[in-house]
Amino acid sequence: MTHATPETVFTYGSPQLKFGTGASAEIGYDLASLGARSALVVTDPGISATGLPQRVAEQMKAYDVTAVVFDGVHVEPTDESMRAAVEFAREHGPFDAIVAVGGGSSIDTAKAVNLLTTNDGDLMDYLNAPVGRGLAPSHALLPLVAVPTTTGTGAESTTVCVLDVLSLKVKTGISHARLRPTLAVVDPDLMMTQPAGVTAASGMDILCHALESYTARPYTSYDRKEPAERVPYCGANPISDMWSEKGLSLLAGSFRQAVAHGDDTIARGDMAFAATFAGLGFGNAGVHIPHACAYPIAGRVRDFHPADYPGDEALVPHGMAVSLTAPEAFRYTFDAAPERHLRAARLLAPGFDESQEEPRDLLPRVLTDLMRDIGIPAGIGAVGYEAGDIPDLVEGALKQQRLLATAPKQPSAEDLSGIFERSITLW
Template identity: 25%
Template structure:
């Protein structure tokens, strides 16, 4: 653990069942005309969430325009399209309503609504231009309807450049939401499979933040708590989506995981998954992480930080006291497999999404090209050959 670090967490978070209604009265809205960003599936309209948000904003003296084309793996062209709509309508803040894809897109749209050029000009990594935006992003409000990405509590936004198959995370101090509302009642409608995918995403954010070389005391505390909460409550929420206690505990674990991403970092597990879903956009991010996870973390547990793997296993309820010292770190792998099974994801396999064994070396190369920075904070060095082998070990 490093005791030489920077702590910065500027987002105001309103958390708890029923908190969405606070949108009508809160004094913390950052403008008077919102671009509301939602997904293309239509679920926010069907569930009535969009109508409620528009009505609450109106009660608070705020007009709204809606952009509704965001995909589950969002793409740069929709960022630019949404930004153009925000400019035409003179919106002064951007509100993301939905899961991680819509909130991430809202962040990127907020950047491009006030900056010249193309979104990829400002992305770091891959073919991104690496420029610094000359103007600060519009303020961002996040209303999350899933317990998955933690994006309501971090600055990161993950967008894909479709023509080059590059899926890259990027962010700055300007892309922290100014206000986030986390209302677990909005998560009661999430189907079991999506609950599992998003919950596992939050789980791996926490695990990776706990292992990253840039970890710090606050991220360690939050990560271990989130790991334990998800291990306990994700299977319950998958079994019974109306279990508000499980949903609330998962929502908090997810927000904790987002704060961990702000204070620490994900590691190369995420780089490897981004390559998978860049090549195969139908792969949900949490599904991709899950399919790679046993092979990836087994490889790490064999080589580094045994005490941290033991601590994570114990946080998940796995007893290690009677195990030989050399075996203790692998109690985490046992606990991880139990969580995957209990969440209904044991049947997920890369080949089921059309991933071919012969493309695994290309995925490895893509992971270094697009998200190479996360390899720098991974606690053990990984070569291209080793990453390809991890893909091989995960493949079925």
Template identity: 30%
Template sequence: MNFNYYVPVRILFGRGQLNNLHQQTLPGKKALIVISSGKSIRANGYLDQLEGQLDKAGVSYVVFDKVMPNPMLKHVTEGAALAKAEQCDFVIGFGGGSSIDSAKAIAVMATNDGNYWDYVGAGSGKGQPVKNQPLPIVAITTTAGTGTEADPWAVITKEDTNEKIGSGWDCTFPYLSIVDPELMVSIPPTLTAYQGFDALFHSTEGYLNTTANVMSDLFALKAIESIGANLDKAVADGKNLDARDNVALANTLSGIVESVSGCISEHSLEHALSAYHPNLPHGAGLIMISKAYYTFFAKSGSCDDRLVKMAQALGKTEASQPMDFVDALVDLQRRCHVDQLKMSDYGITREELPEIVKNARHTMGHLFHVDPAVLTDEDCLKIYQESYR
């Protein structure tokens, strides 16, 4: 019953909430809007909608639109330089997790010296303290995947060393977040599934984490339940707003889980895959390894009761054995048409898997310390090998 709870984010949740942005007390008068290099934010009229809200609020803005699906250090550096040059006094991350994560890192570097990797506390990062308060961050999510609107974390890849690492501080919690499911109806079915499973695994990992507590458990089980009952519906019909509402809620709850508990080594293993192969969507990588990963823990005897409760939350109400969770998980993947993903389709080879294991331990090895059972490098390699197609 011992826990720390600190999630200092004002969240506006619900359909049409972006239209209320101009009514909020915003943290500055000039914003750097951080979006992806893709076309969807503009093509769907979302950027125009945001700019209209800022115009109503009397806030000027400049757009930085180079963010990749797996955010890169070079773009953090470039975005921070633009924020300084334009004298922006806050940052808006607008889009999926990559845009919001990049906005957080840019906000840090807009007010601090050196390189962002100076402040990263894992891998080759120097782990220096963030001395100056970052620019305030407004997070407006158009996807339901990372929960980054409700946590302090930013996952950035240092492309020259293939290090994909999550970092965060109390000062990188968003000042304000908007979760508007109406912005999510244009997401294609496959990406809806990838993002939804990312949210799911934030909660399943947070629930199995040895730091899990009564508060994180509340949010995790509700998120798992909402995804189990609604993700396949959102995949089947992207305009089903009831399903979108519930998956978006699960995503935000999972972000709170990330703040109160945290990920375990499943995320380390996936980050290493997509660090070497940045064309691999994060959610897809998690799906690929998930059956073998959770089977390992189901057979370990370390968290039987929790796996059963997760299976029940996922919809297998009669669950009584740890492997029931794996069965429920695979069934949901089948219903969402993502149960046959292949690593080889993204250029991953069997021969490089041992090196990827080393990368997972080097970059985010701390997540292995909160696993419910010890995962050796041999176990990790076996998970990759069993997942390989």
């Protein structure tokens, strides 16, 4: 693809980062350093039941920071659950800062609360077009401290807030640089009790973040933009590549071990690093086809219940949904950047015997071997979808134009239909 005026500039952004065992005990100090005297702690009922959010809130008192805990986050948040969180914040605020304690659901809900308590309007005003209006916030947001308790989403590093729009049965998001957390506090101790099923699903989110950002179209393939027009997802670039490669290398040695032996502190620490590193990569380069396909897979679920997730409602966890079309998506994108797909496969599975594989099949094979080993379902058919559902899934994926624009080759509706069809059964 050639352009008369190709882009010559890429942007890179990241939160401040505090990493290590015990880092979560220092949040009161961090907030006081930011000038905060009051904070809203945002979490979900499962994390709240462990007492962790309350402990974080209590520790703030030593630094004269008062805290209110909201523990009503919905796992895989919806527009309704986010509006409820915003109303709670408006009723109990104002606050000087927001602290998210939990997985991506809590961090994304905190981002929405931060946006809508500092800016006018409703969620639909800020949701990515064509689902919403795609408006940018006009006012600065509060300091946001993100404290992940799962190794997966990388939400502590990114500018993105993801949610289900219930009336449309579609998952979409809000993306703007102002949503990026001010500080990411990554404490591996908080992730030691993550169940195997959650570790597997959220770990596939890490993996796809790294793979999608590494294989995203390069920033130089875009038309030159004015500064105000540049978006956080600017395409693969040398800095995002570095983080993605490191994330893949960490996953190669830790992913299976962390799922099978959750008490392995080294594997858990490496997964925490990988999640943050992959977030630092895709939070700038972007993600593409597997994530675009994942949103309707999650949004249209009927009766699938994943292992180790709380509650009785039907759910395809985000990372699991992303993984289910990833092998076929990367088979489709291979010819756009063969060397990147091969390099990614070799980072993820060093020493893999390539002699029996066609180059195009190497990354899909490495992925399906891993997915089978860690207990991921064997395709979209295993979570309840049939061939007759594919037109609806394609329609939902096509609504994710912000993501599809980052793909190294642009899929048509027919291309996406083929990816879904071949993903009904992966092995």
